[in-house]
Amino acid sequence: MGVSLPRKDLFKLPRGVIYLDGNSLGVLPKGAAARAARVIEAEWGQQLIRAWNDAGWMDLPRVVGDRIAALIGAPEGSVATGDTLSIKVYQALAAALKMRPDRRVILSDSGNFPTDLYMAQGLIGTIDKGYELRTPAPEDAADAISEDVAVVMLTHVDYRSGRMHDMKAITEKAHAAGAVMIWDLAHSAGAVPVDMAGSNAEFAVGCTYKYLNGGPGAPAFIYARPDIIEDVAPALAGWLGHAAPFAMEPGYRPAMATERLRVGTPPILQLAVLQEALTVWDGVDMDEVRAASIALSERFVLEVSSRCPDLTLASPADPLRRGSQVSFAFKEGYAAMQALIARGVIGDFRAPDIMRFGFTPLYLDEADVIHAAEILQEVIRTEAYLDPAYQARSRVT
Numbered sequence: 001m002g003v004s005l006p007r008k009d010l011f012k013l014p015r016g017v018i019y020l021d022g023n024s025l026g027v028l029p030k031g032a033a034a035r036a037a038r039v040i041e042a043e044w045g046q047q048l049i050r051a052w053n054d055a056g057w058m059d060l061p062r063v064v065g066d067r068i069a070a071l072i073g074a075p076e077g078s079v080a081t082g083d084t085l086s087i088k089v090y091q092a093l094a095a096a097l098k099m100r101p102d103r104r105v106i107l108s109d110s111g112n113f114p115t116d117l118y119m120a121q122g123l124i125g126t127i128d129k130g131y132e133l134r135t136p137a138p139e140d141a142a143d144a145i146s147e148d149v150a151v152v153m154l155t156h157v158d159y160r161s162g163r164m165h166d167m168k169a170i171t172e173k174a175h176a177a178g179a180v181m182i183w184d185l186a187h188s189a190g191a192v193p194v195d196m197a198g199s200n201a202e203f204a205v206g207c208t209y210k211y212l213n214g215g216p217g218a219p220a221f222i223y224a225r226p227d228i229i230e231d232v233a234p235a236l237a238g239w240l241g242h243a244a245p246f247a248m249e250p251g252y253r254p255a256m257a258t259e260r261l262r263v264g265t266p267p268i269l270q271l272a273v274l275q276e277a278l279t280v281w282d283g284v285d286m287d288e289v290r291a292a293s294i295a296l297s298e299r300f301v302l303e304v305s306s307r308c309p310d311l312t313l314a315s316p317a318d319p320l321r322r323g324s325q326v327s328f329a330f331k332e333g334y335a336a337m338q339a340l341i342a343r344g345v346i347g348d349f350r351a352p353d354i355m356r357f358g359f360t361p362l363y364l365d366e367a368d369v370i371h372a373a374e375i376l377q378e379v380i381r382t383e384a385y386l387d388p389a390y391q392a393r394s395r396v397t
């Protein structure tokens with residue numbers, strides 16, 4: 001048995017807010033601010049450059065990687081941290097293409113998060129050897145795996161609908177066709193149980209500012225299967241992925257194992273905050289998180305469906321086929337979400353008409369989701385969204 005959920009006492013939740021957006025930016029863990037202050041004042045301020053050795057800064061990317069590994073079913077030493085998820089997508093994709101030099105197709109799906117597709121398009125342009133990106137509809141992705149596919153790159157949980165791909169089955173299918181498998185875990189890490197080792201996929205990437213509460217701009221992570229890492233030729237051959245960074249050699253030699261997926265100087269402040277944020281998972285069993293997440297999301301779907309008949313469920317009705325979020329389509333979704341936020345219930349909006357709600361059992365309980373549904377009902381019933389104040393679009397939706 002793990003610790004009991006939720007663990008609201010470990011977080012700084014603003015008063016009067018029901019936060020259903022932990023799938024986009026997780027809330028502030030209580031220890032994070034003090035840790036940041038310590039790194040700034042005691043380590044940077046007092047130890048200065050000595051802190052790279054004396055305060056463990058140089059080891060931090062690996063130490064934090066190991067903590068993430070434990071949450072995604074990956075062995076120690078198999079996860080590197082740093083950069084942003086977009087960069088990690090590029091690294092994984094470039095490495096995977098090199099593993100299948102005779103093939104020219106990257107297979108993803110049309111529902112994938114745009115940056116994953118953009119990074120693939122950019123890489124294809126840079127290599128300039130006639131590579132092709134295929135993006136069938138998500139439900140057709142598995143059937144589109146053919147013998148000419150070099151890499152299958154999918155996001156496990158769809159950012160819009162919450163629909164979850166079958167990681168094990170699709171990985172098996174990719175391997176049977178001779179393709180390399182990359183999973184994007186942006187909406188999976190800390191959201192659903194993930195068994196990277198059991199999936200046998202070659203690569204996984206993810207970010208840490210969503211369900212892992214690492215804060216805005218927190219470093220991303222990349223997993224490579226231990227038996228292939230020594231053959232990975234890094235496309236982003238940065239000095240900290242070199243076998244001996246401080247030998248200052250003119251030629252690149254990759255570091256042993258996962259260290260070669262590091263690029264440049266690690267973001268120490270963000271890594272330290274992330275390390276602190278990850279302590280909220282100590283003693284937490286991902287199967288219990290999953291059970292609590294399903295209970296919360298099922299309750300929310302039930303409440304919203306009965307209270308707001310104008311909203312259409314845009315996520316799979318079967319909780320086992322979705323991650324830890326639920327979306328509803330509503331033609332005035334943007335303005336309705338603004339009205340909801342003004343009333344203290346924070347979710348978000350994804351074009352064209354999706355109202356998105358994330359469930360984070362570490363800091364949400366049943367009373368929260370019922371209350372959120374009541375407030376949503378009031379917004380819809382009174383047509384509060386027609387107020388022009390809610391119609392103006394902000395840069396970040």
Ligand SMILES: *Cc1c(COP(=O)(O)O)cnc(C)c1O
Pocket residue numbers: 084085086087112113115116155159184186187207220
């Ligand atoms: C959130 C998210 C990203 C964001 O990438 P960044 O480089 O961190 O901005 C990328 N891919 C997916 C699937 C996401 O959900």
